[in-house]
Amino acid sequence: MYPDTLRYSKDHEWVRVEGDVCVIGITHYAQDELGEVVFVEVPEPGQEFDAHEEIGTIESVKAVAEVFTPVTGEIVEVNAALADSPELINQDPHGEGWLVKVRFSSQGDLDGLMDSAAYEKFLEDGE
Amino acid sequence: MAENTLVRRTPLYDAHQAAGGKLVEFAGWQMPVQYSGVLQEHRAVRTAAGIFDVSHMGEFRVSGKGAEGFLQAMTPNDVAKLKPGRIHYSGLLTEQGTYVDDLLIYRFAEEEFLLVVNAANAEKDLAWLQGHNDAGVTLEDVSSDYGLIALQGPKAEAILSELTSTDLTAIRYYAFVEGEVSGRATLISRTGYTGEDGFELYLAPEDAPAVWDRLLDVGGPAGLVPAGLGARDTLRMEAAMALYGHEIDDTTTPLEAGLQWVVKLEASDFVGRQALVEIRDAGLTRKLVGFNVEGRGIARQGHKVIAEDEEVGFVTSGTFSPTLERAIGMAYVPVSMATIGASLSLDIRGKVVPAVIVDLPFYKRAK
Numbered sequence: 001m002y003p004d005t006l007r008y009s010k011d012h013e014w015v016r017v018e019g020d021v022c023v024i025g026i027t028h029y030a031q032d033e034l035g036e037v038v039f040v041e042v043p044e045p046g047q048e049f050d051a052h053e054e055i056g057t058i059e060s061v062k063a064v065a066e067v068f069t070p071v072t073g074e075i076v077e078v079n080a081a082l083a084d085s086p087e088l089i090n091q092d093p094h095g096e097g098w099l100v101k102v103r104f105s106s107q108g109d110l111d112g113l114m115d116s117a118a119y120e121k122f123l124e125d126g127e
Numbered sequence: 128m129a130e131n132t133l134v135r136r137t138p139l140y141d142a143h144q145a146a147g148g149k150l151v152e153f154a155g156w157q158m159p160v161q162y163s164g165v166l167q168e169h170r171a172v173r174t175a176a177g178i179f180d181v182s183h184m185g186e187f188r189v190s191g192k193g194a195e196g197f198l199q200a201m202t203p204n205d206v207a208k209l210k211p212g213r214i215h216y217s218g219l220l221t222e223q224g225t226y227v228d229d230l231l232i233y234r235f236a237e238e239e240f241l242l243v244v245n246a247a248n249a250e251k252d253l254a255w256l257q258g259h260n261d262a263g264v265t266l267e268d269v270s271s272d273y274g275l276i277a278l279q280g281p282k283a284e285a286i287l288s289e290l291t292s293t294d295l296t297a298i299r300y301y302a303f304v305e306g307e308v309s310g311r312a313t314l315i316s317r318t319g320y321t322g323e324d325g326f327e328l329y330l331a332p333e334d335a336p337a338v339w340d341r342l343l344d345v346g347g348p349a350g351l352v353p354a355g356l357g358a359r360d361t362l363r364m365e366a367a368m369a370l371y372g373h374e375i376d377d378t379t380t381p382l383e384a385g386l387q388w389v390v391k392l393e394a395s396d397f398v399g400r401q402a403l404v405e406i407r408d409a410g411l412t413r414k415l416v417g418f419n420v421e422g423r424g425i426a427r428q429g430h431k432v433i434a435e436d437e438e439v440g441f442v443t444s445g446t447f448s449p450t451l452e453r454a455i456g457m458a459y460v461p462v463s464m465a466t467i468g469a470s471l472s473l474d475i476r477g478k479v480v481p482a483v484i485v486d487l488p489f490y491k492r493a494k
Contacts, residue, residue: 035357036166038447039423039454057476059425061165061447062357064476 001028001120003094007110008119009070014094015113018101022071022110025098026058026089029123035060037089040082042067042100048074051109055100058089070113073104137182138274138332142339146353154247156183158356165357169449172321172362173490175350176280178342179359181327182335185249186273187242187256191265194238201259202232203381203403205394209234214301214318217389218381219255220399224406226375228252229386231318233303241269245371259398274335278342279325279354279362281492286346287326290338291315295326309341320359322366322490361446364455367417367488373428373443374415374457382406383459384415385487413440414465417487420445420454420473422480431474432458439464442473448489455489456482 006014012030016023031037039059049055051072058065078100082088089097104110114122135156143150148159159180161168171177189198199206204217211234219227228248233241244252253268260266278287284295293306293315303316314329330338342351360370367385369375374384381390382403392404420426425445432440445456460471464484471482 035161036164038166039425041423057424059447061361061449062160064425064427 002116004116006094007070007113007115008122009068009113010122011068011070013068013070015070015110016098017110020103021076022073022102022104023098024055024067024069024071024100024102026065026067026093027119028093030065031090031093031097034058034065035062037086040086040089040099042078042082043075045075045077049102051106058086067099069100069102071102071104071109072106073102075100076103077101135183137180138335139180139182139276139339142336143180143353146343148353148355151356153356154183154245156246158183159353161355161357162353165355165361166449168352168354168358169361171350171352172280172323172354172358173450174281175352176278176282176286176325176346177321177352177354177358178339178346179277179279179354180339181275181277181359182273182332183246184275185244185246185252185268185270186329187244187253188240188267188269189242189256189264190239190267191263192238193262194240194264197260197262197264198232198240198242199395200397201256202230203390203392203397203399204232205391206232206234206240207394211236212302212304214303214316216301218375218386219252220381220397220403221377222399222402224380224382224399224402225377226371226379226381227255227377228371229369229375233314233316248371271332274330274332276328276330276335276339276342277319277321277325278328278346278351279319279321279323280351281324282346282349282351283323283325286342286349286351287315289345290341298326300324308338311338313338320366320368321362322368322488323362323492360444361449364444364446364457365448365450365488365490367457370444379459380406383411383413411462413459414462415443415457416460416465416484417455417457417489418471418473418482419451419485420456420480420482422482424475424478424480425454426456426458426473426475426480426482430476432460433472433474433479434464438474450490455485457487460484 042056143159202217218229231243311334316327319325430442440460448455
C-alpha cells in the first residue's frame with residue numbers, strides 16, 4: 001500500500017525526492033479519510049514556504065483538509081491536472097494525484113519523515 | 128475506532144459492517160456516512176435507487192381522547208385537515224416562533240398519530256410535548272419499536288413492487304398504508320428526504336435486516352446501492368430541504384426559512400402562533416436563500432456572508448452538488464439582499480469568494 005520509495009509525514013503527506021526537488025502529495029490514508037475530492041487549491045509556482053506551513057487545501061464533499069509542506073523551499077511546479085480531475089487524488093494518491101514539486105533547501109527536513117514501515121506502524125497505532 | 132457503549136447501534140449495524148460502510152457517530156448513533164462514496168451513492172439515488180438506514184429517527188405515538196386537539200395546539204400545520212392514512216410536514220415551535228424541531232405527523236385514526244422527529248432532538252421533543260400535555264393524552268416514545276429504511280430513487284417503486292403484495296401505486300405522496308414487504312408487516316410511507324420518489328419502510332427492528340438484504344438482492348441489478356448520511360445530506364441540500372441545526376433551529380422561524388406553507392396562522396391557536404403573527408405583521412428582516420458559488424471552494428455552515436466588509440448573514444449548509452457539479456449552499460441574508468440573481472460575497476476561510484443567489488430548490492425531479 002505505501003511505497004518504499006516515498007517518505008511520510010505525521011500529517012499524512014508523502015514526499016518523493018527527485019534530485020533537489022521533492023514531489024509532495026497526500027497519502028492513501030488521508031484521501032480515504034477525506035472521501036471523494038472535489039476541489040484542490042495549491043499555491044502558484046515561485047511561492048516559498050517553510051516546513052510545516054500550510055500550502056493549500058483539499059476539499060471533499062464532506063470536509064476540507066489543509067495540506068502542509070514537510071520541507072522548506074520554493075514551489076517549482078503544481079499538478080495542473082487536478083484542476084479538472086481532482087479525483088486523481090483518490091484514484092492514485094501516491095502517483096498521478098501528486099500536488100506540488102518543491103525545490104527544498106534543507107536535507108534536514110527529510111530526516112524527520114517516516115519510511116513506509118514506520119508510517120504503517122504509525123497508522124496502526126492510531127495516529 | 129474505540130468502543131463507546133453510549134453510542135447506540137441500529138438493527139442494521141451488522142449489515143453496514145458487511146457492506147463496508149464507514150461508520151461514524153451521529154446524534155448518539157453509529158451510522159454509515161458512506162459505503163462506496165458519497166458522489167456515487169448520490170448519483171445512484173438520482174438515476175436508480177438507494178437505501179438508507181434511518182432507524183435513528185425518533186417516533187412518538189400520540190393517542191387517546193384529545194390527541195388531535197393536543198397536536199393542533201403544539202404544531203403549526205393544520206392537523207384537523209389531515210386525513211387518516213395521510214402524512215404532513217410540521218414542527219414544534221417555541222413561544223418565540225422558533226424551532227424546537229421539525230417533524231412528520233402520520234394520522235392513523237381520529238385520535239391516533241405517529242410523530243417522526245430528528246434523532247438528535249428526540250429526548251428534548253418528548254420532554255417538550257410532555258411539558259405541554261395538560262389534557263393528558265397518551266404520549267409514548269416508540270422509537271425502539273421501529274427499524275426504518277428509506278428506499279429512494281426513480282426505480283424505488285419498481286424495486287419495492289417485486290417484494291410486496293401491497294398496491295404501491297395506490298399510495299400517494301405523503302400517504303401511507305400498513306402492508307407487508309417480504310412477508311413482514313411494514314408501514315409503507317411514500318415520503319423521503321432526497322427530492323426523489325420513494326418510500327420509507329417502518330419495520331419491527333428484527334425484520335429490518337432481512338428486508339434490507341432483500342432490497343439489495345432485488346434492487347442491485349437495477350442499480351440500487353446502500354447510501355449513507357453523506358449522500359443523504361447532499362441529496363437533501365439539492366432538494367433544498369431544511370435540516371435542523373442548519374437551516375432551522377431555536378433561533379430561526381419557519382417564516383424566514385421559507386417554510387411559511389407549514390404555518391397555518393388562521394387555522395387555530397398553537398405554541399408560537401402569536402410571535403409568528405407579530406413577525407409577519409412587522410415584516411421579515413432576513414430570509415433563507417440558495418446560492419451558487421462562482422469561485423473555487425465550498426462555503427460551509429458558519430461561513431459569513433459579507434457586504435462592504437461587514438458580516439450581514441451566514442451560511443447554513445453548503446456542499447459540492449454532484450448533480451450540478453458545482454458548489455451550492457443556503458444562507459440567511461437581509462431581505463433587502465434576497466433577490467434571485469443578486470451577487471453575494473462569502474468569506475470562505477478568510478478568502479472572499481463570489482456567489483449568486485439562485486431559485487430553490489437546486490434540483491427538482493422530472494415528473
